[in-house]
Amino acid sequence: xxxxxxxxxxxxxxxxxxxxxxxxxxxxxxxxxxxxxxxxxxxxxxxxxxxxxxxxxxxxxxxxxxxxxxxxxxxxxxxxxxxxxxxxxxxxxxxxxxxxxxxxxxxxxxxxxxxxxxxxxxxxxxxxxxxxxxxxxxxxxxxxxxxxxxxxxxxxxxxxxxxxxxxxxxxxxxxxxxxxxxxxxxxxxxxxxxxxxxxxxxxxxxxxxxxxxxxxxxxxxxxxxxxxxxxxxxxxxxxxxxxxxxxxxxxxxxxxxxxxxxxxxxxxxxxxxxxxxxxxxxxxxxxxxxxxxxxxxxxxxxxxxxxxxxxxxxxxxxxxxxxxxxxxxxxxxxxxxxxxxxxxxxxxxxxxxxxxxxxxxxxxxxxxxxxxxxxxxxxxxxxxxxxxxxxxxxxxxxxxxxxxxxxxxxxxxxxxxxxxxxxxxxxxxxxxxxxxxxxxxxxxxxxxxxxxxxxxxxxxxxxxxxxxxxxxxxxxxxxxxxxxxxxxxxxxxxxxxxxxxxxxxxxxxxxxxxxxxxxxxxxxxxxxxxxxxxxxxxxxxxxxxxxxxxxxxxxxxxxxxxxxxxxxxxxxxxxxxxxxxxxxxxxxxxxxxxxxxxxxxxxxxxxxxxxxxxxxxxxxxxxxxxxxxxxxxxxxxxxxxxxxxxxx
Ligand code: MSP
Numbered sequence: 001x002x003x004x005x006x007x008x009x010x011x012x013x014x015x016x017x018x019x020x021x022x023x024x025x026x027x028x029x030x031x032x033x034x035x036x037x038x039x040x041x042x043x044x045x046x047x048x049x050x051x052x053x054x055x056x057x058x059x060x061x062x063x064x065x066x067x068x069x070x071x072x073x074x075x076x077x078x079x080x081x082x083x084x085x086x087x088x089x090x091x092x093x094x095x096x097x098x099x100x101x102x103x104x105x106x107x108x109x110x111x112x113x114x115x116x117x118x119x120x121x122x123x124x125x126x127x128x129x130x131x132x133x134x135x136x137x138x139x140x141x142x143x144x145x146x147x148x149x150x151x152x153x154x155x156x157x158x159x160x161x162x163x164x165x166x167x168x169x170x171x172x173x174x175x176x177x178x179x180x181x182x183x184x185x186x187x188x189x190x191x192x193x194x195x196x197x198x199x200x201x202x203x204x205x206x207x208x209x210x211x212x213x214x215x216x217x218x219x220x221x222x223x224x225x226x227x228x229x230x231x232x233x234x235x236x237x238x239x240x241x242x243x244x245x246x247x248x249x250x251x252x253x254x255x256x257x258x259x260x261x262x263x264x265x266x267x268x269x270x271x272x273x274x275x276x277x278x279x280x281x282x283x284x285x286x287x288x289x290x291x292x293x294x295x296x297x298x299x300x301x302x303x304x305x306x307x308x309x310x311x312x313x314x315x316x317x318x319x320x321x322x323x324x325x326x327x328x329x330x331x332x333x334x335x336x337x338x339x340x341x342x343x344x345x346x347x348x349x350x351x352x353x354x355x356x357x358x359x360x361x362x363x364x365x366x367x368x369x370x371x372x373x374x375x376x377x378x379x380x381x382x383x384x385x386x387x388x389x390x391x392x393x394x395x396x397x398x399x400x401x402x403x404x405x406x407x408x409x410x411x412x413x414x415x416x417x418x419x420x421x422x423x424x425x426x427x428x429x430x431x432x433x434x435x436x437x438x439x440x441x442x443x444x445x446x447x448x449x450x451x452x453x454x455x456x457x458x459x460x461x462x463x464x465x466x467x468x469x470x471x472x473x474x475x476x477x478x479x480x481x482x483x484x485x486x487x488x489x490x491x492x493x494x495x496x497x498x499x500x501x502x503x504x505x506x507x508x509x510x511x512x513x514x515x516x517x518x519x520x521x522x523x524x525x526x527x528x529x530x531x532x533x534x535x536x537x538x539x540x541x542x543x544x545x546x547x548x549x550x551x552x553x554x555x556x557x558x559x560x561x562x563x564x565x566x567x568x569x570x571x572x573x574x575x576x577x578x579x580x581x582x583x584x585x586x587x588x589x590x591x592x593x594x595x596x597x598x599x600x601x602x603x604x605x606x607x608x609x610x611x612x613x614x615x616x617x618x619x620x621x622x623x624x625x626x627x628x629x630x631x632x633x634x635x636x637x638x639x640x641x642x643x644x645x646x647x648x
Contacts, residue, residue, distance in 0.1 A: 002254065006486070008044040009256040010036045013264050014053040014096065014237050017073075018062040020080040023304055023330075023342065024265070026088065026314045027297055030327050031336065031411070032263045033090045035292070037465035038406050039260075043486030047256045049241040051096030052081060056134050056230030060216035070216045071099065076627075084314060088323045089468055096241040098218075098233055106245040107228060107236045108221045110283065111209075114167065115221070119282045122223075125164040125208040128157040134230050136160070136208060152267060165210040165226060172278035173204045179277060179287065187273060187291045188409050189337040192266070196273040207275060235276050238262065239285070258286040261409075266293050292409050295339035297330075304342060312342060312518075316525065320517040324467045325351040325510065331466050332415045344518055352512040358422050359459070360509035362429065366452045367477055370503045373438050373445070377479075378501040381450045388451040391428045392497055394421060395458050399493045402462055411466075418462060425455040453478050453501045458492060470509055477506045551607040552623075552647035553579060554637055560594040565614045570594065572622065577644020579606055585618035591632035603635045603647060 012032045015025045036048040054074040063073035114120045127136035130150035137150050147157045180197050187193045210226035217227025242256040243249025264272050277287045296303045299310040317326050329347045334340030398421035405414035429452050438445040457478055460471040479502030559573035568587040605621040623635040
C-alpha cells in the first residue's frame, strides 16, 4: 500500500524537557502548524507530529539537580507543553514522548534489524564530548592535550572513552552525496545543503550510537549496559510516531511515510541532513521529502535561550497579546530562513498597525457603515466599475504570489504580499468614500461594500493558517465558513466575484496592545512570586514540644460521599486503625473523583478540634499538596503502612 497523494505529514523537532516550553520551541511548532493548516485548507489530510525528547544525559542531570527521578521529572513538564500548544492553537495530531512504550519497543527493533544486517557493530570510542549538546564533537587522539570548545555552543568539552556500538555511517557517504546532488531543493533554504555536502565530502566516520556512561535511555537490545544514543532514539520518533514497527498501527505507517515536511532549527541540521537520511537508507525507507531549516530568534543578536538569560516567556506573551497576534508576529517578523530579532516594540507595532488598524478596522468600518444604512445582505454583483475591477485584479495577483511564497515556506514574504493587498483594499474603500456616495447612489454604495467584502473573504481564507480563529470570526462577519477543499486556491484565483454576503457585526477582531504590557504582567508575576517567598520567610520556627502537639496519623479512606450543599466538599470515612473510624471533610472535589480516593491511604491531623461544616461534623483534617498546575495531590506514605501509624 502506498501513501495517498492527499495525505500530508509534517513534523517538528521533539523538545528536550528540562523546562517549560520557550519561544524558540514555540516558534518551531508554530511554523509546523501554519504549514499543516496551509495544506489542510487545500483539502489534504494532515498528520502533524510533535512531542518531547526525554532520554539522555542532559535530562538525567537536570532531574538529579531537581532531586527527582528522570521519569517523574519529565512527566512534570508534559502538561505545560500540551496546554501551551493548545493555547496557541497548535493543532497537532499526535504528541509523542520518547518514553512511550511503543516508541521504546520500535527503537529496539530498529537497532536489532541494523545489527542483523551488519550496519551496527561494537567497538571503542574515544572523543571530546559536549554534555549540554549530548554529542561527541570530535574524536580524541593520544596527542591531544587540551579539550576543544564545542563548535555548536562554544562550551567546554570533556574527554570520554567508552565501549560503544557504531552505525556504519561511512558506508553511506557516496549515497548521501548522490542524494544531495539529485535533490538540490531538499532543504529550504537551499544554501543549507552546501554546508551539509561539504561536511559529508570531507569524509564520514562511523557514528557512535550507544552509551555506557548514561543510564537514562532505551536499553540496547541484547546488551543492557548500553543505552541507545539519544539522537538515534529521538530521530526515530518521526517513524514511530506514525506507527512504524508497531504491529497495531502498521498500515497507518504506509499512509503517511515518507514525511512531507520536517521543521527544524539551524542548530540541528547535521543530525537531520546527514545521520537521519543515512538511517533511512539503512532501513530501506524513502527519505523525507523536504527539510525546512529555520533560523534563530535572537535578542540583541544573541540566540534567545534560558541559559543566556534573555528568554521570553510564552505564557506571558499569551496573556499580553493573545495567541494569534503572537503567531502572526513570529511568522511575519522573523524571516523563516534567517535569524530574526525579537522586539516588543516591533510586536506591539505589528499588532496595532497591521492587525488592528489595517485589517480589523477595515472590516469593522465596512460592516458598521452597511448596518448604519440598513444593509445586512449583499446579493451577487452583476457588473463592476473600473476601480473595483482593478481591485479584483490586484486580488488575483496577490493570491498567485501568496501561494507561490507559502508553498516555498517563505511565510514572512507571503504575509508581506498579503498586507500590500490589504492596504490596496483600504485605499480603495477610502478613495470611494462610500459614506458620501450612499447619499446619492445606493447601487454604487452596495458595489463598494461588495468589492470590499470579496477582498476580505479572500484575505481571511489565505490568512487562516496563521490566524485561524480570528479569520473564522472574520468569515462569520461576512456570512461564510472556512472551506477545506483541494480546489480552494484555484477557485479563489479564477472566481468571478459573484458571492452573496450576510454582513454581521462582531466584536472588535484585534485590540491594540498597550505599550509595555508584557513588562507589567511580568512584574506582577514576579511580585506574586516575591509574595509567596515572603509568606514562607514569615513563618516562624516552632519548638519540638509544639510539633508533638500535632497527632498526624496514616489512615485509609473507606468511603467518600458528596456533601450536597457544597460544591467542593467530600465527606470521607477514614479508617485510622487504633484511633477508630472518623468522618473527615475535605474540600478536594475539583481535583478528585470519589473513586480516586476510596482505598487510598492519606495523612490526617487527628487531634484537631471537631468542626461543623454544612451540617456535618469533621473529626480531623486530611493533608494535601498543590502541584504546579493547581491540582491537589494526596499526601501518602511511599508504601502501605498499618492504619493509625503515627507520623514522627
Ligand atoms: N531534542 C532535540 C531535537 C531532536 S529532533 C529529533 C532538540 N531539542 S531543543 O528543545 O533543544 O530544540 C528544539 C528546537 O527548538 C530546535 O529546532 C531549535 O532550533 C529550536 N530553538 C530553540 N531555541 C531557539 C531560538 N532561540 N530560536 C529559534 N528556534 C530555536 O534540539
